Amino acid sequence: MEEQGGTGVRTRTDGRERPLCAEYDTALLDLDGVVYAGGEAIGHAVEALEAARDGGMHLAYVTNNASRTPLDVAALLTRLGVPAEAAExxxxxxxxxxxxxxxxxxxSRVLAVGGxxxxxxxxxxxxxxxxSAEDDPAAVVQGYDPKLxxxxxxxxxxxxxxxxxxxxxxxxxTIPTGRGRAPGNGALVEVVRIAAGGRPQVAGKPLPPMHRETILRTGARRPLVVGDRLDTDIEGxxxxxxxxxxxxTGVTDAAQLLAAPxxxxxxxxxxxxxxxxxxxxETEAAVHDGAGPEGHRCGGWTARVVRGELLLEGGGDPLDGLRAGCAAVWTVAGGGSGEGVETAKALARLGLG
Structure with a gap:
């Protein structure tokens, strides 16, 4: 783990030889786009979670979706083949x-606009x-509900x-569904903001109240957040x-990852x-003819940014190519985003475009 540019940003380059389920005591798993989508389990999710649990990793399911109760979510997971309890x-x-x-x-009374x-x-x-607003509430709270x-x-x-x-x-x-993306709670919050003005206090990912709630309820000492969204799961x-x-498996694709701040x-x-x-x-700096770093290497791939374009050489696991590409683009971007780097040809070569 290393700090880059004094920003406090954590970027791991040293790799992990042991499985992640052995390195971390608790997986804090997002649900939509990670475990299931549209009410169906995502491919390999059931078997992978069973193996991680059997390996000693505690599983906790952390969702920004406020519509279902924990009991209902646990029942859905169990029905999909992922045994879970409401406390998880x-x-x-x-x-x-x-x-x-x-x-x-x-x-206190609270006007609850949600499920x-x-x-x-x-x-x-x-x-x-x-x-009702006529019930003299001490607070108003909005949470996602498809029937609002x-x-x-x-x-x-x-x-x-x-x-x-x-x-x-x-x-x-937005929220992922089996038919595509649909309006999420943030879109409905915007409706109220446009009508009434102001801004709400927000608890969910990526903000600290959600992380605090998760740690209080799981007791995790060495957690690993697992998600599909950069702006909620990873930022959180x-x-x-x-x-x-x-x-x-969810909303973030390889191009968005490469462009991430x-x-x-x-x-x-x-x-x-x-x-x-x-x-x-591990992702490491690649050296050519002793002249200094010319890119980054992971597995059988070497990635360089030349005149604003990501170039990939080698072969093997496409994810290793993506990892090398991220290291190369993020190094060039520094404390900014990688949006200015052309990545389409590199991703096409990896089959991720």
């Missing part, structure tokens, strides 16, 4: 309920969910417009000062959750 599920609804409970008196998961989390903290309609959003806007403290479980603009890991594994760069990358069961190779 941590939601942004739980994180925001704790945040609210620290700022309003016990027993059952949000209401259950509020009751767990001794708060009373209500449905205009009336609920209007109630939130009325209360926020009157100055009632406003909270949101998370602000993800950076904010919490822990390592992360990006899997390419420092706080969106994971420690590891894998095609899917089988990445928990393997070691991850």
């Amino acid at each position: 599920v941590i939601t942004s609804a739980q994180a925001v309920a704790r945040l609210i409970s620290e700022q309003v008196p016990a027993g 059952e998961g949000l209401r259950v989390a509020l009751r767990e903290r001794g708060l009373e969910p209500v449905e 309609g205009w009336e609920q959003l209007a109630e939130a806007a009325y209360a926020v417009g009157r100055g009632v403290p406003w909270f949101a479980s998370n602000t993800d603009l 890991a950076h904010a919490g000062g822990v390592d992360s594994l990006l899997v390419l 420092p706080h969106h760069r994971p420690a590891y990358v894998a095609a899917d959750l089988r990445g928990l069961l393997t070691g991850h190779p």
Whole structure:
């Protein structure tokens, strides 16, 4: 692990010979796009998680989706072949309920604009969910619910417009479904903001309240965040000062990873959750004719950035090529993003374009 450019950004280049499930005591797993999508298990997820658990790794499921209760999420996971208990599920609804409970008196009414998961989390903290701005709420909270309609959003806007403290479980603009991307809670928060003004306090990934909730509930000492989103899962890991594994089964593709700014760069990358069961190779500076570094090498691949274009030479595992490419692009980008580097030809060669 090394610090780069004084930014506090964590970028792992030394690799890991042992499987990640042996290096870390707890996997903090995102759900949508990592374990399942559209209500179906993602390929290899069930078998990989079973093997990681059998290897001694504790599994916890951490989601920004506040609509379902932990009991419902655990039941879904179990039905998909991933045995889970409610205590192993941590939601942004739980994180925001704790945040609210620290700022309003016990027993306060809270206007809950969201699903059952949000209401259950509020009751767990001794708060009373209500449905109208006329119920004299001490706070307003929004959480994702696919059944939300205009009336609920209007109630939130009325209360926020009157100055009632406003909270949101998370602000993800989109959510993955079996049919593609759909509006997430962040899009619905924007509706209320446009109508009433102001900004809510947000609890979910990538912000600290969610990481705090996760550590409090799991007791993890050496956690590994596992996710598919750079702006929630990976950024949240950076904010919490822990390592992360990006899997390419969700919203982030290889081009977006190469263009990532420092706080969106994971420690590891894998095609899917089988990445928990393997070691991850070292990425090292490549030297040519003793003249100094000319790029970065991982496995059978060498990557260089020449005149603003990523060049790849060699062969072998395409993920090793991606790892080498990330090291080369991120070194050139330094504390900025790699968006200015042309990567299309390199990704096409890897079959990742």
